[in-house]
Structures are given as structure tokens and as C-alpha cells.
Amino acid sequence: xxxxxxxxxxxxxxxxxxxxxxxxxxxxxxxxxxxxxxxxxxxxxxxxxxxxxxxxxxxxxxxxxxxxxxxxxxxxxxxxxxxxxxxxxxxxxxxxxxxxxxxxxxxxxxxxxxxxxxxxxxxxxxxxxxxxxxxxxxxxxxxxxxxxxxxxxxxxxxxxxxxxxxxxxxxxxxxxxxxxxxxxxxxxxxxxxxxxxxxxxxxxxxxxxxxxxxxxxxxxxxxxxxxxxxxxxxxxxxxxxxxxxxxxxxxxxxxxxxxxxxxxxxxxxxxxxxxxxxxxxxxxxxxxxxxxxxxxxxxxxxxxxxxxxxxxxxxxxxxxxxxxxxxxxxxxxxxxxxxxxxxxxxxxxxxxxxxxxxxxxxxxxxxxxxxxxxxxxxxxxxxxxxxxxxxxxxxxxxxxxxxxxxxxxxxxxxxxxxxxxxxxxxx
Numbered sequence: 001x002x003x004x005x006x007x008x009x010x011x012x013x014x015x016x017x018x019x020x021x022x023x024x025x026x027x028x029x030x031x032x033x034x035x036x037x038x039x040x041x042x043x044x045x046x047x048x049x050x051x052x053x054x055x056x057x058x059x060x061x062x063x064x065x066x067x068x069x070x071x072x073x074x075x076x077x078x079x080x081x082x083x084x085x086x087x088x089x090x091x092x093x094x095x096x097x098x099x100x101x102x103x104x105x106x107x108x109x110x111x112x113x114x115x116x117x118x119x120x121x122x123x124x125x126x127x128x129x130x131x132x133x134x135x136x137x138x139x140x141x142x143x144x145x146x147x148x149x150x151x152x153x154x155x156x157x158x159x160x161x162x163x164x165x166x167x168x169x170x171x172x173x174x175x176x177x178x179x180x181x182x183x184x185x186x187x188x189x190x191x192x193x194x195x196x197x198x199x200x201x202x203x204x205x206x207x208x209x210x211x212x213x214x215x216x217x218x219x220x221x222x223x224x225x226x227x228x229x230x231x232x233x234x235x236x237x238x239x240x241x242x243x244x245x246x247x248x249x250x251x252x253x254x255x256x257x258x259x260x261x262x263x264x265x266x267x268x269x270x271x272x273x274x275x276x277x278x279x280x281x282x283x284x285x286x287x288x289x290x291x292x293x294x295x296x297x298x299x300x301x302x303x304x305x306x307x308x309x310x311x312x313x314x315x316x317x318x319x320x321x322x323x324x325x326x327x328x329x330x331x332x333x334x335x336x337x338x339x340x341x342x343x344x345x346x347x348x349x350x351x352x353x354x355x356x357x358x359x360x361x362x363x364x365x366x367x368x369x370x371x372x373x374x375x376x377x378x379x380x381x382x383x384x385x386x387x388x389x390x391x392x393x394x395x396x397x398x399x400x401x402x403x404x405x406x407x408x409x410x411x412x413x414x415x416x417x418x419x420x421x422x423x424x425x426x427x
Contacts, residue, residue, distance in 0.1 A: 015119040016134025018045055023140070038147040038154055042120070042235055046242040049116050050250075056108040061254060063108075066101040117239070124235040128155030128168070145169075149234055152178035158230040175234070182237040183229035187222035189244035193251055194218035200265040201255045257287060262303045270309040277326050278316045289324030296320050 022041035023032070030036040073095060081088040096102065126133040127144045136144070147154045151174035156165055158179040162172045195218055229237060259265030273288060283289045295306045302310070313320055319329045 011115050011119040012122050013134040015045070015116060016123050016136050018048065019120075019123070020135050020140060033143045033146045035147045035149040035154065038144055038235070039149050039238055042238050043242050045116075045120070046239055046246065049113060050243070050246050053109050053112055056112055057250065060109050061258075063102060066099065070095065070099060070101060113243070117236075120239055121232070121236050124155050124233045127235075128153075128157075128233060149238065150174075150178050152234045154235045155233050157233050158183070179230070179232075179234060179237060182234070182241055183226055186229060186237065186241045186244055187225045189241070189248050190225055191218065191222040193244065193248045194221060196248075196255065197251065201251075201260045201263050258291075262305070266303075267305040270305050274309055274312045277313065277318065281318065281326070281328065283324060283326050291324075292320050292326065293322065293324035296322050296324075 019038075019041050022044045023037055026037040026040045026044075027034075030040075074092065077088060077091045077095065081091060123133055123136065127136070127141060130141065130145070132138060132141055144154055145168060148170060151170060153165070153168035153170050153175070156168055156170060156175045156179075158176055160172075160175065165172050165175050198215060198218060225240070229240075232240065255265045256269065259269050269291075273291065276288075277283060283292055295302060295309065298306065310320060313326065314329070317329050318326050320326050
């Protein structure tokens with residue numbers, strides 16, 4: 001470890017300078033020789049480094065999701081060229097180039113953070129060895145050796161001998177109890193971070209080897225931290241524990257507000273987004289608009305949770321637009337509740353009234369009578385199309401047929417019942 005730390009010795013001076021600046025601030029509050037002043041200086045160093053690494057963390061998220069989506073294609077390439085490793089590598093590089101994906105992007109935060117980690121380890125190891133390093137002079141070196149965190153010296157390790165621990169002004173029991181608690185917390189935070197990534201933020205619709213790798217890392221990383229943690233000074237354990245807690249909180253924020261499509265976290269997020277959008281009638285903020293815009297752009301490729309979200313907006317009388325905004329649908333109506341609050345709701349479909357049995361049986365008969373009445377009305381109208389000022393025809397005498405002995409079709413049609421045969425004429 002000393003050899004690796006010496007490789008990153010070029011950054012020990014900036015790291016020691018940052019720690020000294022934070023120590024001067026906290027030393028004025030808690031005292032220069034207290035564990036709070038030196039411990040909080042290390043915590044502040046972690047926070048400063050992680051803030052600077054946020055852009056790399058965003059790239060890591062994008063790269064990880066891109067790798068998840070490419071897993072099915074990568075598996076096809078591996079099966080197609082399983083006997084030709086060179087062609088397999090060429091096709092993989094071609095796939096990465098076409099999609100703009102870099103598999104090393106997911107490791108960027110760890111690679112960028114490693115120089116600071118080894119530099120801090122080198123600084124604390126020099127303090128334990130009573131050697132000045134960077135901007136830490138003899139006065140600061142003596143102050144750092146007096147600092148204790150919960151009874152454990154800042155530069156003490158779990159594997160240190162009792163004589164070395166006593167030289168730092170502590171007991172072997174205090175050192176091992178404090179370091180053991182820190183190692184357990186460090187391993188647990190790493191395990192929980194990996195577990196929430198696997199259980200909440202993984203696309204459950206696609207089964208890929210990437211998920212198996214993540215499950216394996218979920219158990220391997222905590223064991224690695226436990227094994228290597230016994231060789232870390234207390235100050236390095238404070239640094240690494242703070243890093244794990246920061247990573248866990250940062251990942252919880254990302255999972256809650258920008259989940260992976262198809263994951264359980266996306267289902268929970270879209271439920272919350274649906275409630276907010278239906279309550280306010282619009283999307284708020286760039287984040288919500290970006291999520292809605294991405295869902296609309298997918299079209300038929302939406303997953304189950306995204307289709308449910310779009311259908312929920314439709315039922316509420318809202319429509320998602322291509323730019324990420326949500327507007328009121330044309331088919332929606334405004335309904336007021338009992339307290340007078342307007343609520344946007346979709347119009348209800350009118351259901352036909354149920355008819356009784358007698359109404360259903362009498363329906364065809366009424367329709368036939370209505371059609372006969374309309375036919376009679378048309379016939380009567382066709383006979384009375386003449387001028388209105390025409391003289392009425394004279395009434396025929398009794399016993400004589402009207403107008404040439406012929407009876408009109410309308411009059412003959414009005415007679416009901418069977419007709420009697422004509423009697424023979426009398427001579």
C-alpha cells in the first residue's frame with residue numbers, strides 16, 4: 001500500500017493543504033487539538049471532492065443505463081461470434097461507437113476519486129509515523145497525533161500493536177472497537193447502496209448478464225471493505241465511511257427523481273408525477289418536462305408503467321405534448337365539487353335507458369304504424385297540391401256516384417271490412 005500511495009504523492013500537498021484550511025476553521029470552534037476539528041476536516045474534504053465529481057457521476061449514470069440497454073445486443077454478438085474472439089471484439093467496438101457508449105464511463109468516479117484516497121492515506125500514515133508531509137509542519141503534526149475520534153487516535157489502525165497505540169495516547173480496546181464499528185458501517189452502507197440499485201432501479205423487463213454481475217458485486221464489495229478496512233487508519237475509515245454515505249444518499253436522490261425506465265422506481269415516480277400533474281394541470285420544472293417528453297417520444301415502445309401514466313392523464317382530461325408540457329384535452333369538461341372547487345374530468349359516456357319487455361315488444365308495431373301514417377300523410381299532400389283558390393267540387397246527389405261513377409282510391413281505402421257484392425239491376 002505504501003508503494004501505491006507513493007505513486008500518488010504528487011497530490012499529497014494539495015490534499016494536506018485543503019485539510020489544514022478546514023482544520024483552521026473547525027479548530028477555532030472546537031479547539032485545534034480535538035478529534036472534532038480533524039475529523040470534520042476530513043469529512044469536509046470528502047464533500048468537496050464529491051461535489052467536484054458530480055458531473056462524472058452523471059456520466060456514470062448515463063453510461064450504466066446505456067450499457068443496460070445494450071446487453072441484449074451484446075449477448076447476440078457473443079453468441080454469433082463465440083468462436084472468433086477478434087471479430088467479437090470488433091463488433092463490440094462498432095456497437096459502442098454507433099451508440100456513443102463508453103464502458104469505462106461507469107468507473108469514472110471511482111478512478112477520479114482514487115488519487116485523493118491514496119493521498120489522504122499517505123498523509124495519515126505519515127502522521128502516524130511522526131513524519132511531516134505536504135504543508136503539515138511539526139506543530140500541526142503534534143496536534144493531529146493528539147486528536148482522538150471517540151477515543152481512537154486519528155492515525156491508529158485495527159492491526160496496530162498495543163505499544164504503538166499507547167504511544168498515540170489510547171488503548172488497544174478503544175481503537176479496535178471504534179475501527180470495527182466503522183468497518184461494519186462502511187460495509188453495510190456499501191451493501192445497501194448496491195442493493196437499492198438492484199431492487200429498485202433495474203429494468204425488470206430485460207434479463208441480462210449485467211444484472212448477475214451487479215448481484216455478485218453487491219456481496220463482493222462489502223467483503224472487500226471489511227478485509228481491507230482493518231489496515232486503514234481511523235482517519236481513512238472516516239473518509240471512506242463518509243464517501244459511502246454520500247454515495248448512498250446521492251443514489252437515493254437519483255432513484256427517486258430520475259429512475260431507470262422499466263424499474264420499480266419508475267412506477268413509483270410516475271404515480272407521484274400523475275398526482276402532481278392532475279392536481280396542478282401542468283408539469284413543473286425541467287425534470288418533469290424531460291420525463292414526459294421522453295415518454296411521449298417513445299410512442300408504441302412505452303413500457304407498462306409509461307402506458308399506465310399516459311392513460312391516467314387521458315382519463316383525467318389531460319394530454320401530454322411532445323415538448324413535455326401537459327395541457328387540457330378538448331374532450332374534457334369542468335366539474336365543480338360540493339365546495340365549489342373546479343375539477344377537470346373527462347365527460348361520461350351516456351348509457352341507453354333500459355326498456356321493459358312490453359316496450360321492446362310494442363316497439364316494432366309502433367314503428368309500422370308510424371310508417372303507415374307517414375305514407376298516408378304524403379298521399380294526402382300529393383292530392384292537395386292544386387291552387388288554394390280553386391272552387392270546391394259539388395257534392396254528388398244521393399244514390400249517384402261522384403264524378404263519372406268512379407270512387408277515389410283514398411275514399412275506397414278508407415272503407416273498412418268486407419264489401420257486399422252488387423245486387424243485380426231490376427228491369
